[in-house]
Amino acid sequence: MLVHDLDTPSVLIDLDIMQRNIQRMQARCDDIGLKFRPHIKTHKIPDIAKMQLEAGAVGIACQKVTEAEVFASAGISNIQIPYNILGPQKTRRLADLALYNNVTVSADSPTVVAGLSEAADAMGIRLRTMVDVATDIQRTGALVDDAIELAKKIEADEHLHFAGLLVYPSNPVNRPVIQEILQALDGVGIGVDSVSGGGFGAALHAHEVPELTELRVGTYVFGDWGSVNKGWCSLDDCAMRIRATVVSYPTEDRCYLDCGSKTIAADRWDNAHGHIVEYPEARIYQLSEEHAHVDLSACPRRPQVGEIVHVIPVHTCVVTNLHDQLYGVHGEAVEVVWPVAARGKVW
Numbered sequence: 001m002l003v004h005d006l007d008t009p010s011v012l013i014d015l016d017i018m019q020r021n022i023q024r025m026q027a028r029c030d031d032i033g034l035k036f037r038p039h040i041k042t043h044k045i046p047d048i049a050k051m052q053l054e055a056g057a058v059g060i061a062c063q064k065v066t067e068a069e070v071f072a073s074a075g076i077s078n079i080q081i082p083y084n085i086l087g088p089q090k091t092r093r094l095a096d097l098a099l100y101n102n103v104t105v106s107a108d109s110p111t112v113v114a115g116l117s118e119a120a121d122a123m124g125i126r127l128r129t130m131v132d133v134a135t136d137i138q139r140t141g142a143l144v145d146d147a148i149e150l151a152k153k154i155e156a157d158e159h160l161h162f163a164g165l166l167v168y169p170s171n172p173v174n175r176p177v178i179q180e181i182l183q184a185l186d187g188v189g190i191g192v193d194s195v196s197g198g199g200f201g202a203a204l205h206a207h208e209v210p211e212l213t214e215l216r217v218g219t220y221v222f223g224d225w226g227s228v229n230k231g232w233c234s235l236d237d238c239a240m241r242i243r244a245t246v247v248s249y250p251t252e253d254r255c256y257l258d259c260g261s262k263t264i265a266a267d268r269w270d271n272a273h274g275h276i277v278e279y280p281e282a283r284i285y286q287l288s289e290e291h292a293h294v295d296l297s298a299c300p301r302r303p304q305v306g307e308i309v310h311v312i313p314v315h316t317c318v319v320t321n322l323h324d325q326l327y328g329v330h331g332e333a334v335e336v337v338w339p340v341a342a343r344g345k346v347w
Helices: 015-031 046-054 065-073 088-100 110-123 144-156 172-187 225-229 316-321
Strands: 010-014 078-084 102-107 127-133 160-167 194-198 214-216 240-251 254-257 274-276 283-287 292-295 308-313 325-330 333-339
Touching: 010 015, 015 046, 015 325, 046 065, 046 333, 065 078, 065 088, 078 127, 078 194, 088 102, 088 110, 088 127, 102 110, 110 127, 110 144, 110 160, 127 144, 127 172, 144 160, 144 172, 160 172, 225 274, 225 308, 240 316, 308 316
Parallel strands: 010 325, 078 102, 102 127, 127 160, 160 194, 194 214
Antiparallel strands: 010 240, 240 254, 240 308, 254 292, 274 308, 283 292, 325 333
């Protein structure tokens, strides 16, 4: 099958670029002595995770229990879930998964720790649990004193194993916090198995945080317009392209593509929802459900109705979750069709 045989909109993955991205990130981690744990929320496809493992990754990271179940069913057993797992339905499934797989989770409050302990007790296992540490982005994570107390609580729990610290993003600005917690834990005799850092941008500075033992990165595998604008990769590193059709051209300065918010998601960068490869001066200024609204006023030339274009999305991870399948391509040839196995696995 050839690319031009595909209907639009379709999500294409350039296999050569993706493989180069996989090899480059693995080599970077190898060079600085870090274990690498790719985050599969970007692709949600077991076959791609296996490529990452074959390149040298020690395991994978999943964001939710249902994602982890999909990858465990595909034979991938070393799984980290850097997320607070709460509620008896979720913790029961988590403990069941951990009974047969090497599963590590994280927690940032005593409530989460108590629920994990109860589920582990019911299954007769010790559940590997990390402390999620607060960072400068002010998302999840325990502050320094709370993180130290949580580590003590996990260490003392007969149903849990304290598996270390989880940091996102692991930028150098957060290094003093990591150092303070490690020093405090060392002072009370608590060992730290791992300091797991994360983030595409943080990967570029991981050598500046020598306390890290492993790194979690997801977006690197495909790249996206947001990462290009942040300086984390170049356009040549973007493996994901949405193949779309110009379906309307009502005025000289405006056209519409068949890839709306159900295709490329609503993420924006600099008031644009993506980058059109063939018309770099164009701006996708708005999305409706089935249409991308394109401003052509800065373009020296204009597209025609029926023309095929390719869009690099702002946020590749969200795009994957919107589609049933991705197409792996070499040039004009479609080499593989991947079902997005973990699509919709959000709990």
